[in-house]
Amino acid sequence: RPLENGFKLFFQRSATLHCTQLCAAQHIDINGFDSGAQCPPYVTQSKLEVAAAHWSEEVKTLQLALSLTEDAQSIKHACREDLTRLCPKHTWTNNLAVLECLQDRREVNVMFLSLSQLLWNYKLNLTTDPKFESVAIEVCKSTIAEIKECNEEERGRGYLVSCLVDHRGNISEYQCNQYITKMTTIIFSDFRLICGFMDKCKEDINNLHCGSINVGHKDIHSQGEVIACLEKALVREAEQQGHVRPIKEECRRAILRVAELSSDDFHLDRHLYFSCREDRERFCQNTPAGEGKVYKCLFNHKFEEAMSEKCRDALTTRQKLISQDYRVSYSLAKACKLDLRKQRCSLDTNLPRAREARLSYLLLCLEAAVHRGRPVSGECQGEMLDYRRMLMEDFSLSPEIVLHCRAEIEAHCSGLHRKGRTLHCLMRIGRGERSTAIDSVCQSALQTLVQSADPGADYRIDRALNEACESVIQTACKHIRTGDPMILSCLMEHLYTEKMVEDCEHRLLELQYFISRDWKLDPILYKKCQGDASRLCHTHGWNETSELMPPGAVFSCLYRHAYRTEEQGRRLSRDCKVEVQRILHQRALDVKLDPELQKRCMSDLGKWCSEKTDTGQELECLQDHLEDLVSACRDVVGNLTELESEVKTRGQEKNLKLEKRTGWSSH
Numbered sequence: 001r002p003l004e005n006g007f008k009l010f011f012q013r014s015a016t017l018h019c020t021q022l023c024a025a026q027h028i029d030i031n032g033f034d035s036g037a038q039c040p041p042y043v044t045q046s047k048l049e050v051a052a053a054h055w056s057e058e059v060k061t062l063q064l065a066l067s068l069t070e071d072a073q074s075i076k077h078a079c080r081e082d083l084t085r086l087c088p089k090h091t092w093t094n095n096l097a098v099l100e101c102l103q104d105r106r107e108v109n110v111m112f113l114s115l116s117q118l119l120w121n122y123k124l125n126l127t128t129d130p131k132f133e134s135v136a137i138e139v140c141k142s143t144i145a146e147i148k149e150c151n152e153e154e155r156g157r158g159y160l161v162s163c164l165v166d167h168r169g170n171i172s173e174y175q176c177n178q179y180i181t182k183m184t185t186i187i188f189s190d191f192r193l194i195c196g197f198m199d200k201c202k203e204d205i206n207n208l209h210c211g212s213i214n215v216g217h218k219d220i221h222s223q224g225e226v227i228a229c230l231e232k233a234l235v236r237e238a239e240q241q242g243h244v245r246p247i248k249e250e251c252r253r254a255i256l257r258v259a260e261l262s263s264d265d266f267h268l269d270r271h272l273y274f275s276c277r278e279d280r281e282r283f284c285q286n287t288p289a290g291e292g293k294v295y296k297c298l299f300n301h302k303f304e305e306a307m308s309e310k311c312r313d314a315l316t317t318r319q320k321l322i323s324q325d326y327r328v329s330y331s332l333a334k335a336c337k338l339d340l341r342k343q344r345c346s347l348d349t350n351l352p353r354a355r356e357a358r359l360s361y362l363l364l365c366l367e368a369a370v371h372r373g374r375p376v377s378g379e380c381q382g383e384m385l386d387y388r389r390m391l392m393e394d395f396s397l398s399p400e401i402v403l404h405c406r407a408e409i410e411a412h413c414s415g416l417h418r419k420g421r422t423l424h425c426l427m428r429i430g431r432g433e434r435s436t437a438i439d440s441v442c443q444s445a446l447q448t449l450v451q452s453a454d455p456g457a458d459y460r461i462d463r464a465l466n467e468a469c470e471s472v473i474q475t476a477c478k479h480i481r482t483g484d485p486m487i488l489s490c491l492m493e494h495l496y497t498e499k500m501v502e503d504c505e506h507r508l509l510e511l512q513y514f515i516s517r518d519w520k521l522d523p524i525l526y527k528k529c530q531g532d533a534s535r536l537c538h539t540h541g542w543n544e545t546s547e548l549m550p551p552g553a554v555f556s557c558l559y560r561h562a563y564r565t566e567e568q569g570r571r572l573s574r575d576c577k578v579e580v581q582r583i584l585h586q587r588a589l590d591v592k593l594d595p596e597l598q599k600r601c602m603s604d605l606g607k608w609c610s611e612k613t614d615t616g617q618e619l620e621c622l623q624d625h626l627e628d629l630v631s632a633c634r635d636v637v638g639n640l641t642e643l644e645s646e647v648k649t650r651g652q653e654k655n656l657k658l659e660k661r662t663g664w665s666s667h
Helices: 002-013 019-025 045-078 080-086 095-103 106-110 113-128 130-139 141-146 159-166 174-187 197-207 222-239 249-261 270-283 293-300 309-324 330-342 359-371 378-393 399-404 406-412 418-430 440-453 463-476 486-493 502-515 523-537 553-562 574-587 595-608 617-624 631-662
Strands: none
Touching: 130 141, 130 159, 130 174, 141 159, 159 174, 159 249, 197 222, 197 249, 222 249, 222 270, 222 309, 222 399, 249 309, 270 293, 270 309, 293 309, 293 330, 293 378, 309 359, 309 378, 309 399, 330 359, 330 378, 359 378, 359 440, 359 523, 378 418, 378 440, 378 463, 399 406, 399 440, 406 418, 418 440, 418 463, 418 502, 440 502, 463 486, 463 502, 486 502, 486 574, 523 553, 523 574, 553 574, 595 617, 595 631, 617 631
């Protein structure tokens, strides 16, 4: 009956071309219809060919309708009452619209098992039926020819449609794109429909007890939980290395690939979709779906009090996957694709491919390019800013912190999870006394996280610091543009003044402790001194993303050259020397901000200066006991004293010139 109705409809639409004769010319049997009409003279051969092409598409569509009608009618008959209650009226006559409606409704869970089986059969037919695949071949002909993997797929097994879904980002044909977009929502509703996923992850699904792999078992929505279970296991593996059963490499890649393919539309992440539907309506009602926009909106509201715990947990899992592979973020991968290629961020032959996909690697590589003055698109830098802020706000997104700092968090920082408080708690312990110092591996993990987030380039990335220092910035640093790296330097200049507030002082020193241990984290110093560092300290041989770069080595080299005489040669450039002196002046406020001094003078500080805890007193104390210090400490303090004297002399010279010019006296 559907096919017969389709023929009648076709004849009604094409009556002006006298299609009975056309059908006869195309050897199509139209027995039972009036074939006596003749084509008038104005019906040319070219018009007949156009109509014939249209007819070919109609036949394919009608054949598809016929092959799927039985399943569709069974579904509509079985749940007619629920269909009219759950789905909008305009969808009732459209099979795909009905299918999308039913698989997006939690209420379907309470329906009887036979309906789940009907839905499963219908979706299975959609993705594997050869007739349906033939439509894909016709609609996506040029796309299939361009995509080698899809062109080589065996026909008739349902792999072609899944392959096109897998490469849908490369589809430019409009009709093919529309067709594959519809198919994507069907395939991602059940992991068993995703091409190759079952074969690669069957063993891990069973070993991890992630759910059923049997057709028709459990309800249709539970299959989204299977992928969620695997994703959480992948996250646990990174956070508990050696303590959990590892996921097979091919399954690990498949999990991340599925997460990547669902990165543009949050409907495709079934677990997150059902966990966050109410939160989406609450926080992101006006955010359009597509291009990862709903994900980003929900990320921005993750720590709101009104956010449900189940949605917050689902969002955190997805963010952790992004940390493992930046391509799981659609907006970041799209915005930075060309910049990554231009800055050669994926050509480090010393690292495994999985290492290059990590978010921290991408950020380090592109941040280095920005600091060096190389062009990185504004769109990419905007995305980087969002994810740098994300890393500083939630420590759990860094598997190294979770793995190596667990004891410190449980002992000192529990209950401080939100808005970067846990991270600052760890920083506070990290810069504390030796008796309460954190484990060296945890310290290294903290340093790596600060390097990736790079808050020195924009203080707003550090939410805890931003909130604590807002009033100080508004008064003491209001002349500096918002987000400028000089804001941190301005805060340091006002560290022990009446404009500083206690909470800001603590957050600032906690952050500066880690910034002071990597010269690249002060963007102004890096910009002014990168030429000197390459010329005098041989940094050109170090990869910017290398974890082997000695901490503090570059700045130590720079300040060794800062006090050389002309006779000794190889001195710093004027601009670089000014920045080195600025840093040393700030470090004199707190000896913990000078890694070299703290390392070499630890015993002397304890021996001579244990009671000197006020501003700058520790350095003054060391200077007073210069002859009593061990030789390594004496050298460092002597160099600092010499530079400090030079800075004061230059300041006095400036004041004298100003007095002569204006008659104004600094006294």
